[in-house]
Amino acid sequence: METDYSAALEVAVRHATEWLEGRRDRRIPPRAGVEELMRTFGGELSAQPVAARRVLDFLGRNAQPGLMDMQSGRFFGWVVGGTLPVALGADWLTSAWDQNTTLRSATPATAALEAVAAQWLLDLFGLPRDAHAGFVTGATMANFTGLAAARHHVLAERGWNLSEQGLAGAPPVRVLAGAERHDTVDLALRYLGLGRPTPVDADAQGRIRIDALSEALDEAGDRPIIVCLQAGNMHSGAFDSFAEAIAVAHARGAWVHVDGAFGLWAAASPRLRHLVRGVDAADSWATDAHKTLNVPYDCGVAIVSRRSAMQSAMGMNSSYLIDPARDDEPLDPLAAVPELSRRARGVPVWAALRALGRDGVAAQVDGLAGHARALARGIASLPGAEILNDVVFTQVSAAFEDDARTAAVTEALLAAGTTWMSGSRWHDRTVVRVSVSNWSTDDGDVAASLDAMRLALEATG
Ligand SMILES: *Cc1c(COP(=O)(O)O)cnc(C)c1O
Numbered sequence: 001m002e003t004d005y006s007a008a009l010e011v012a013v014r015h016a017t018e019w020l021e022g023r024r025d026r027r028i029p030p031r032a033g034v035e036e037l038m039r040t041f042g043g044e045l046s047a048q049p050v051a052a053r054r055v056l057d058f059l060g061r062n063a064q065p066g067l068m069d070m071q072s073g074r075f076f077g078w079v080v081g082g083t084l085p086v087a088l089g090a091d092w093l094t095s096a097w098d099q100n101t102t103l104r105s106a107t108p109a110t111a112a113l114e115a116v117a118a119q120w121l122l123d124l125f126g127l128p129r130d131a132h133a134g135f136v137t138g139a140t141m142a143n144f145t146g147l148a149a150a151r152h153h154v155l156a157e158r159g160w161n162l163s164e165q166g167l168a169g170a171p172p173v174r175v176l177a178g179a180e181r182h183d184t185v186d187l188a189l190r191y192l193g194l195g196r197p198t199p200v201d202a203d204a205q206g207r208i209r210i211d212a213l214s215e216a217l218d219e220a221g222d223r224p225i226i227v228c229l230q231a232g233n234m235h236s237g238a239f240d241s242f243a244e245a246i247a248v249a250h251a252r253g254a255w256v257h258v259d260g261a262f263g264l265w266a267a268a269s270p271r272l273r274h275l276v277r278g279v280d281a282a283d284s285w286a287t288d289a290h291k292t293l294n295v296p297y298d299c300g301v302a303i304v305s306r307r308s309a310m311q312s313a314m315g316m317n318s319s320y321l322i323d324p325a326r327d328d329e330p331l332d333p334l335a336a337v338p339e340l341s342r343r344a345r346g347v348p349v350w351a352a353l354r355a356l357g358r359d360g361v362a363a364q365v366d367g368l369a370g371h372a373r374a375l376a377r378g379i380a381s382l383p384g385a386e387i388l389n390d391v392v393f394t395q396v397s398a399a400f401e402d403d404a405r406t407a408a409v410t411e412a413l414l415a416a417g418t419t420w421m422s423g424s425r426w427h428d429r430t431v432v433r434v435s436v437s438n439w440s441t442d443d444g445d446v447a448a449s450l451d452a453m454r455l456a457l458e459a460t461g
């Protein structure tokens with residue numbers, strides 16, 4: 001076995017730099033498929049060791065054909081951020097330090113960096129400064145964490161101790177969520193044994209309807225209730241009316257959780273902050289750092305207003321956890337996330353925020369939204385094109401004439417490979433969906449992407 005770190009890291013840096021610097025000129029889709037790549041990387045596991053340098057060189061060269069260029073400024077698929085250089089550097093240091101960030105007393109540097117990153121996020125989002133944040137793998141687990149705290153709290157209010165008594169026989173919890181919630185809300189509720197939420201009607205942009213929410217709350221009667229709201233609809237980018245929705249939910253004693261995977265970042269922009277007006281009154285929030293902030297995967301943030309709810313849902317008290325935080329100290333990292341052992345994934349968040357500063361974060365968010373508007377304007381000017389949503393944030397859903405034409409245009413666009421946008425279905429129509437989430441997207445990327453779309457349209461006409 002090789003024992004020299006610098007020889008291994010030098011090879012890694014060389015391949016990483018080459019990959020990142022090539023992103024302007026490359027076609028976006030992968031050229032090789034999984035079967036072919038498994039043949040490249042596979043075969044019998046050799047009995048003999050191979051030098052780290054050689055393994056990394058082989059890896060760097062042979063993975064490339066199978067990489068989707070998600071770092072490209074012309075990648076608009078799903079909701080996928082790129083990586084800021086400073087965040088990537090911090091991520092590498094995080095791996096090199098290899099701090100198992102569970103207890104404040106054991107890994108003070110990474111615990112401090114995460115605590116500061118959490119404070120900065122609460123400040124940027126305008127959330128209560130005494131809320132508690134945990135760094136999780138993404139918004140799925142952030143939804144899980146927030147909803148787990150919610151479940152604990154609404155049952156504790158009925159005198160039911162979930163930690164001791166479990167869910168069987170507990171007062172039935174009613175979960176209400178907008179009809180256009182993200183599927184990961186259902187997934188998190190499934191992990192939690194809460195079943196499918198009761199869907200609440202949404203309006204034309206996908207926002208929960210307040211009258212429908214009031215009715216659903218009435219129907220829930222005096223059951224323990226959790227309401228899930230959304231900041232940033234996948235198709236329209238729309239935001240629920242938080243002030244109104246939270247007021248009616250709280251009037252019925254409900255816990256309010258907000259899935260703000262990418263939309264919560266609107267709060268960091270003075271121009272867009274109006275979209276999340278009132279969101280600070282909720283009880284828990286989920287967001288991603290690997291989308292809008294552009295840190296590497298995987299990084300999401302779970303935020304819970306009540307310490308006791310977060311700690312009872314996520315904390316542990318084993319005897320081998322020496323020197324845990326006292327009640328008058330901030331939570332240990334392990335008490336705010338589902339995992340025990342984990343990397344210090346909040347460190348790249350600290351680095352990104354430190355490098356951008358408050359104005360830089362706002363400019364980045366404004367830039368994404370501005371490019372989304374430019375793409376929407378450009379697409380709208382193409383023959384037969386229709387923009388189906390009000391472009392309030394980073395998401396655009398477009399259609400061409402009919403479903404078949406939209407599907408054909410999307411297919412031709414992806415085959416050409418200059419730009420990458422997701423096909424989807426929204427409100428019973430086939431759409432091509434644009435999500436501007438990459439910090440490096442510029443006017444040239446927008447122009448090149450619109451040209452590619454014009455060509456795809458002509459090719460399918
Ligand atoms: C991406 C997304 C999620 C899931 O987040 P992951 O980071 O993929 O776990 C949840 N909700 C919304 C609105 C999203 O856009």
